[in-house]
Amino acid sequence: MISKIFKFILNSIPRPFLIRLSYLARPILKVALRGNKYQDPIDGSSFRKFLPYGYENQRENVLSPSTLSLERHRLLWLYLKNETGFFKDNLKVLHFAPEQAFYNRFRNLSNLDYTTTDLNSPLADVKADICDLPFKNNTYDFILCNHVLEHIPDDTKAMQEIYRILKPGGTAILQIPQDLNRQATFEDNSITSPKERAKIFGQYDHVRVYGRDFFDKLRGIGFKVEEVNYGSKLSPVEIDKYRIAKEEIIPVCTKLMLRT
Numbered sequence: 304m305i306s307k308i309f310k311f312i313l314n315s316i317p318r319p320f321l322i323r324l325s326y327l328a329r330p331i332l333k334v335a336l337r338g339n340k341y342q343d344p345i346d347g348s349s350f351r352k353f354l355p356y357g358y359e360n361q362r363e364n365v366l367s368p369s370t371l372s373l374e375r376h377r378l379l380w381l382y383l384k385n386e387t388g389f390f391k392d393n394l395k396v397l398h399f400a401p402e403q404a405f406y407n408r409f410r411n412l413s414n415l416d417y418t419t420t421d422l423n424s425p426l427a428d429v430k431a432d433i434c435d436l437p438f439k440n441n442t443y444d445f446i447l448c449n450h451v452l453e454h455i456p457d458d459t460k461a462m463q464e465i466y467r468i469l470k471p472g473g474t475a476i477l478q479i480p481q482d483l484n485r486q487a488t489f490e491d492n493s494i495t496s497p498k499e500r501a502k503i504f505g506q507y508d509h510v511r512v513y514g515r516d517f518f519d520k521l522r523g524i525g526f527k528v529e530e531v532n533y534g535s536k537l538s539p540v541e542i543d544k545y546r547i548a549k550e551e552i553i554p555v556c557t558k559l560m561l562r563t
Contacts, residue, residue: 332354332368332369335368336350336351336352336353336354336368337349337350337351338350338351338352339351340352340544341353341364341543341544341545341546342544342545343367343369343370343372343377343545344377344380344381344384344545345367345370345372345376345377345380345404345405345408346369346370348367348368348369348370350367350368350369352364353365353366353367353368353546354366354367354368356373364546365546367404367546370403370404371403371404372402372404374546374547374548374551375449375450375478375548375551376402376404376405377545377546377547378533378534378547378548378551378553379449379476379478379553380404380405381533381537381545381547382531382533382553386531386533387474389415389445390412390414391414392414392444393414393415393416394414394415394416394444394445395415395416395418395442395443395444395445395470396409396415396416396417396418396443396444396445396446396447397418397419397420397438397442397443397445397446397447397468398417398418398419398420398446398447398448399419399420399421399433399446399447399448399449399451400421400424400427400448400449400450400451401419401421401424401426401427402449403426405447406419406426420433420436433448433451433455433461433464433465434455434457434460434461434464435464436464436467436468438468439468440467440468441467441468441469441470441471442468442469442470443468443469443470443473444470444473444474445473445474445475446465446468446473446474446475446476447475447476448465448475448476448477448478449476449477449478449479450478450479450480452477452479452513453480453504453505453509453510453511453512453513454508454509454510455510456510458511459520459524462477462520462521462524462526463524465477466524466525466526466558469558470558471558471560472557472558472559472560473557473558474555474556474557475526475556475557475558476553476554476555476556477521477554477556478553478554479513479517479554480505480509480512480513481513481514481515481517481551481552482512482513482514483514483515483550483552485512485513485514485515486514486515486516487514488511488512488513488514488516488517488520489511489512489514490510490511490512491503492510517554518530518552518554521554521556525558525559526556526557526558527556527557527558527559528554528555528556528557529554529555529556529557530552530553530554530555531552531553531554531555532550532551532552532553533553534547534548534549534550534551535549537549
């Protein structure tokens, strides 16, 4: 019953209202679905099942009732925690379109000088266009920009801006929804129907479907790109327990140090 109600809410309520509603719903969902089969690694909460999520195609058992994290959030959390110094190094961090699962946790890390930015998000410290950022060159040690670029018509300009404000030696993680069976990225501005766009691009407000050429495009901007398949380091039991998409690639982008 809870899953059916949640599906109706996802499909019926605009996203800005969903964000506000979620703050009220989380404590109720956390209690209603508690159990021992699945675990959200972000807060350690365990559940008998996760919630469904998706627009055109609903995915079952993927949305954490406690943090509202999805597969990509939990994968990124594990990568940051286990493979980087994100939680202990002193870093100046910029986070685009901050996700609820991360926002308060990153804000409260004493080692981070943490800033958020977005055009519309109520969680943004700085309201800004990703294609025309108000930050100086070589400002940030670490940039998070996840599931944003697929919304941006001029993603080349957005990538160039991220590269510009990243410090030499700095890291940017630029996750996107990606079809790994597709070599070339697909976009078609002639498709204007929201329903048709959702069917083809995954959401009505996505402007493209990225293929494997995404990584080479980032390299063309100037980044050194590591295609991290972190799920391959996890056991099948962990993949199922944390509800993670095993094959998702995390694009870890580095700005090379300037030569003297």
